[in-house]
Amino acid sequence: MMSQSRISRWRLHRRKAFLALFVVGIPMGIGLLLLAWVEFDPTRLELPSSVVFLDSRGEPIRALTDDKGERHLWVAREGIPERLIEAFLAAEDKRFFNHPGFDPLAIARAALANWEQERIVSGASTLTQQLVRSIYPRPRTYRGKLTEVLRAIKAEMLLAKEDILEGYLNHVPLGNGMVGVGIAARSYFGKAPEDLTLAECATLAAIPKAPGKLSPYRQDPSALRERRNWVLRRMAALELITSPEAEQAAQTPIRVRPRRYPNTAPHYVDLLVERGHANRESGSPWTAKDSERVVRTLLDAPLQRHVEETLRSHRERLADLGASQASVLVIRNRDMAVLALAGSIEYSARALGYNNGVVALRSPGSALKPFLYGLAFDSGFSPATLLADTERRYRSPRGEYDPRNFDRRAYGPTTVRSALGNSLNLAAVRTIQFLGYPAFHQKLTALGLLNDPSKGPDYYGLGLAIGNPEVSLEQLVTAYAAVARGGVLRPLRYLAEDSASTGNPVMTQEAAFLVADILSDPNARSLTFGSIACLDFPYRVGWKTGTSTRYRDGWIVGFTPDYTLGAWVGNFDGGPMKETGGAHGAGPIFSDILRHLYAESAPTPFTPPATLEQREVCGHSGMRPTRHCPSKRLEWFRRDQVECPLCTFHGEEGIHHELEAPFAGWLFDREARGVNSSFALASGTEDRPAPSPVEILYPLDGTRFILNHGADTVRLEAGTENLVERVTWFVDGVELGAVGPPYRLDWELAPGAHRIAAIGPGGIGDEIRVQVE
Numbered sequence: 001m002m003s004q005s006r007i008s009r010w011r012l013h014r015r016k017a018f019l020a021l022f023v024v025g026i027p028m029g030i031g032l033l034l035l036a037w038v039e040f041d042p043t044r045l046e047l048p049s050s051v052v053f054l055d056s057r058g059e060p061i062r063a064l065t066d067d068k069g070e071r072h073l074w075v076a077r078e079g080i081p082e083r084l085i086e087a088f089l090a091a092e093d094k095r096f097f098n099h100p101g102f103d104p105l106a107i108a109r110a111a112l113a114n115w116e117q118e119r120i121v122s123g124a125s126t127l128t129q130q131l132v133r134s135i136y137p138r139p140r141t142y143r144g145k146l147t148e149v150l151r152a153i154k155a156e157m158l159l160a161k162e163d164i165l166e167g168y169l170n171h172v173p174l175g176n177g178m179v180g181v182g183i184a185a186r187s188y189f190g191k192a193p194e195d196l197t198l199a200e201c202a203t204l205a206a207i208p209k210a211p212g213k214l215s216p217y218r219q220d221p222s223a224l225r226e227r228r229n230w231v232l233r234r235m236a237a238l239e240l241i242t243s244p245e246a247e248q249a250a251q252t253p254i255r256v257r258p259r260r261y262p263n264t265a266p267h268y269v270d271l272l273v274e275r276g277h278a279n280r281e282s283g284s285p286w287t288a289k290d291s292e293r294v295v296r297t298l299l300d301a302p303l304q305r306h307v308e309e310t311l312r313s314h315r316e317r318l319a320d321l322g323a324s325q326a327s328v329l330v331i332r333n334r335d336m337a338v339l340a341l342a343g344s345i346e347y348s349a350r351a352l353g354y355n356n357g358v359v360a361l362r363s364p365g366s367a368l369k370p371f372l373y374g375l376a377f378d379s380g381f382s383p384a385t386l387l388a389d390t391e392r393r394y395r396s397p398r399g400e401y402d403p404r405n406f407d408r409r410a411y412g413p414t415t416v417r418s419a420l421g422n423s424l425n426l427a428a429v430r431t432i433q434f435l436g437y438p439a440f441h442q443k444l445t446a447l448g449l450l451n452d453p454s455k456g457p458d459y460y461g462l463g464l465a466i467g468n469p470e471v472s473l474e475q476l477v478t479a480y481a482a483v484a485r486g487g488v489l490r491p492l493r494y495l496a497e498d499s500a501s502t503g504n505p506v507m508t509q510e511a512a513f514l515v516a517d518i519l520s521d522p523n524a525r526s527l528t529f530g531s532i533a534c535l536d537f538p539y540r541v542g543w544k545t546g547t548s549t550r551y552r553d554g555w556i557v558g559f560t561p562d563y564t565l566g567a568w569v570g571n572f573d574g575g576p577m578k579e580t581g582g583a584h585g586a587g588p589i590f591s592d593i594l595r596h597l598y599a600e601s602a603p604t605p606f607t608p609p610a611t612l613e614q615r616e617v618c619g620h621s622g623m624r625p626t627r628h629c630p631s632k633r634l635e636w637f638r639r640d641q642v643e644c645p646l647c648t649f650h651g652e653e654g655i656h657h658e659l660e661a662p663f664a665g666w667l668f669d670r671e672a673r674g675v676n677s678s679f680a681l682a683s684g685t686e687d688r689p690a691p692s693p694v695e696i697l698y699p700l701d702g703t704r705f706i707l708n709h710g711a712d713t714v715r716l717e718a719g720t721e722n723l724v725e726r727v728t729w730f731v732d733g734v735e736l737g738a739v740g741p742p743y744r745l746d747w748e749l750a751p752g753a754h755r756i757a758a759i760g761p762g763g764i765g766d767e768i769r770v771q772v773e
Contacts, residue, residue: 038147040154044135045167047072047179051278051293053269055301056337056496060186061264064278065177071261073182077166081194084181085165086241087205088172090234093127097161101128101152127168128152130208134171174204175211176259188216188256198245199252202231216256225254265304267343267356268297272494296496298337303330303596307340310592315345321585322578323554323569327357328589329477330565330597333484335500336493339563344572352572361451361470362553362568365582366406366423367546368449368467370483370515373420375443376431377511383417383518384622384635384644389427390666392719395700396461403429403466406547406581407528412666412679413649413659415622417635420515421524423545425466432465440464446506447479447489467546476557477566479506483519484542484559486609487512509609510638516542516559516606517636532583534591539602541594545582552576554585558594560603565593613639620657623647648682656680661723664741665697681741682723694718694727694743694760701768705749718743718758718766727765730757 050066052073063071089096095103103126125133125148132151138144155164174184181204185193189200196204206227207214214224229250236246263269272278277295307328318326330340343356373381389411394401405411405425411418419427432440441457441464444450449471460468474492482489482503490503507515518524519542529535535543543558552574557566567586570577577585617623619631624643628650649657657679659667670677698717699705705714716736718727720743727743729736732755737745743758749772759765 038150038154039136040132040151040158042155042158045131045171047074047170051295052183053272053295053297055264055297055299055304056339057301058296059192059301060183060262061297061299061301062266062269063183063261064273070177070179071183071187072170072179073186074170074180075166075182075193077162079192079194080166080169080181081196081201083198084193084196084201084204085169086235087198087201087231088127088169088208090238090240091202091205091231092125092130092208094234094238096127096165099126101154101156102126102149126152128155128164131155131164131168131171134173172208173211174207175215176217183261187261190257197249197252198232198241199228199249199254202228202235202249203254205231216254217259221254228254263347264301265299265341266347267358268299268304268338268341268494271341271343271356271359272297277495297494298339298496298498299341300339304340304342306596307342307593310589310596311342311345313592314589317588318345318569318585320578321569321580322551322571322576323580323585324351324571325353325355325357326567326569326586326589327360327473328565328567328593329358329473330563330593331477331481331492333481333559333562333564336478336481336490338492338494355572357568357570357572358473360572361472362570363548364467364469364471364476364555365546365548365553366425366428366467367476367544367555367557367582368444368469368471369420369423369428369465370519370544371443371447371449371479371507372428372432372435372440372465373416373518374483374487374507374511374515375435375440376416377514378508379435379439380641381416381431382635382637382641382644383415383514384617384637385416386622387414387416387419387427388412388430388662388666389414389419389424390663391426392697393700394429394433394462395702396463397458398461400700400703401429401462403462410666410669411527412663412670413621413657417518417521417524417622418527420518421521421526422528423525424528428465429462432462437462437464443506444469446504447482448475449479451475467548473555473557473566473568476555477564480544480557480559480566481564482506483512483515484561484564485512510612513606513608513612514636517608519544519558520606529583532587534588535583537591537594539598540606541603542606543590545587547581550576551579551581554580554582556582556586556590558590560594560598561606562604563594563597565590565597567593608636611639612636615644617644618647618649621647621649623649626650628652658682661720661741664723664743665717665719666742668742668744694720694724694758694765696756696758696766696768699756699768699770702770703768704771704773706773707749707751712749713746714749716745716747716756716758720760724760726761728759730759731755 050072051064052060053062055061060073063073065071129148129152132148132155136151138148170180173179178184178187181193184204185191185196189196206224209227214227216224232246232249235241236243311326311328325344327344328342331338341358343358344353346353391410403425410426411424414424414427438457450469478492486509487505487507488503489506490501520540541558541560543556546555552570554569567589569585614634615637616625616632617635618625618629619633624646625632626647629647651658659679660682664681667679667681695718697719699714716729726738726740728738729745731747736747739745751772754770755767756770757765757767
């Protein structure tokens with residue numbers, strides 16, 4: 001049996017054990033119950049959803065606010081430098097790596113200070129407690145403090161110290177609506193956190209004490225400077241830096257960037273937001289924290305800055321021309337990346353500058369002509385095909401159409417190369433008449449250049465050739481890039497995540513090269529453009545201008561194999577400029593940007609497809625030369641294209657360029673104006689084709705005339721493809737007269753309905769009906 005003394009000792013030990021359990025175990029149990037009761041969800045470390053746009057180098061260009069009106073840019077732990085961490089630890093929590101989430105010594109010190117002041121003057125919060133408080137706000141009471149301590153302990157149980165540091169430095173309030181060191185470093189100092197100096201690190205670490213009072217933007221920075229220098233002395237005392245380092249940093253003035261958040265390429269970002277790329281559903285990647293959407297654009301920020309500076313440098317020049325605004329778009333052809341976009345001269349209320357001219361729909365003028373001639377090349381034309389740049393009226397579904405060239409002149413016989421290079425309207429209208437405007441309407445639709453599906457071919461008619469649909473600069477640049485890319489149309493890419501489309505062929509490789517070759521040929525445009533110094537490049541650049549009616553819009557779009565860029569000038573309120581076209585209005589802007597792109601090297605040259613070859617042609621007619629042709633040149637043809645006919649311009653005499661019947665009216669008008677001409681109507685009919693049918697050029701069938709007081713006359717005009725000796729005019733069956741080239745005759749109007757006929761040799765002719773009221 002156990003002795004009485006042993007039983008007494010056992011009972012004594014048992015009482016001590018129960019006492020120890022009561023003293024230690026019960027509080028521990030209560031603590032564990034409280035920890036279980038207190039909520040701490042690590043997923044709440046995710047910041048409220050916000051969007052940050054980055055340029056192609058990963059630098060922020062815009063940070064949109066979250067639903068709290070705050071901006072933030074999450075920085076991973078490896079992107080936060082040790083010096084910045086040390087500054088925050090010195091300022092806020094020097095024993096961070098040695099406590100379990102709360103600091104008993106700091107709490108005791110704070111409690112004593114609060115008791116002495118009879119109010120809460122110090123909270124002794126650790127970094128962990130501050131992080132917990134940022135996601136679980138609490139009242140400034142002792143109960144709230146206890147809850148915060150328990151949550152901090154729980155956070156330390158669930159998270160590693162490095163994770164808590166990363167969370168804190170991305171949640172810490174740093175004034176002016178900024179949360180975290182990522183956005184603050186870039187906004188205050190224009191740097192990534194890893195590039196901050198010691199003084200800048202200490203400045204950021206000083207702000208959380210009182211973000212409003214210690215704002216770097218306050219007029220008097222003395223409070224912030226005092227707090228920063230205290231952080232530096234604290235770092236030196238903790239042997240995180242040396243005293244000389246602290247003293248040197250303390251002498252550094254506090255310099256911050258102007259009070260604005262990153263806002264590079266504002267129209268670029270606005271456009272992405274408008275198109276839904278700031279929405280999570282759009283599919284762009286999110287950060288690992290899944291709270292911050294990072295939209296990685298393809299913007300080239302240095303090029304963007306140059307574009308914006310270029311536009312500002314032209315403001316006064318444009319104002320003198322009556323233009324208050326300009327827009328520019330630059331893309332890289334190989335991947336269709338949008339490198340720079342400026343929707344106005346200045347993103348402000350000045351001259352309606354918040355509008356984005358890159359996407360505004362405006363009349364393009366002649367800027368659509370390259371696509372007309374691309375269609376012509378794919379329909380059998382060559383750059384040497386002869387066209388008649390002569391005046392005539394046309395019947396269209398919307399009435400009579402009477403086009404004119406930009407300079408109000410007619411240039412007569414011209415090749416496709418000259419017609420496109422010199423942007424001749426009359427030749428372009430004859431080309432679309434031959435091809436059919438429904439075919440060109442279909443081509444423009446495939447190119448994405450028609451924006452109203454309800455307007456069919458008959459709505460635009462022949463005016464499609466000289467730009468009566470409205471298009472945007474964005475659409476034009478995309479379409480011109482298809483020419484630079486060998487006829488393949490691909491969508492623009494604004495985002496790094498945008499997949500590179502294989503594209504859709506919109507013209508053959510051969511047609512694309514021929515258009516590019518003409519647009520990059522200075523000799524092809526010498527007739528009307530002459531030498532424009534700013535557009536005279538030492539390398540081949542394809543470019544085309546456009547000017548809308550009454551000078552409301554001036555365009556230039558150009559390309560090399562590497563880049564396509566476009567510029568527009570005008571007024572956002574639709575007001576006209578002072579007779580300023582695209583070449584002199586937008587041309588200098590285009591030139592400055594292109595020369596910047598090729599400051600270090602020349603462009604890649606245009607490469608002809610193997611299916612093309614060069615042949616010798618007459619320098620005037622574009623036909624196969626004879627020994628009588630005074631000049632010859634080389635021209636591109638498809639290898640399978642039939643040989644041109646022999647030149648009909650030059651006979652044995654070689655005195656004049658002899659023209660056929662379609663140019664008779666043009667020659668007559670030149671002679672009537674006293675213009676000395678090297679052209680003459682072909683004489684004789686030997687070896688000429690048989691007479692062709694006569695066509696009445698004016699009046700048009702169905703024309704209605706309104707008589708003024710007294711007698712009115714109308715000039716009847718006919719034309720033939722081949723020369724005929726005479727054309728006889730009849731009105732209501734009565735012969736009015738017979739005339740030779742250019743087959744014109746005046747007719748005195750009489751009220752009523754009339755039949756007008758023009759008859760050539762052999763009774764071949766044309767008849768129309770008109771009404772005189």
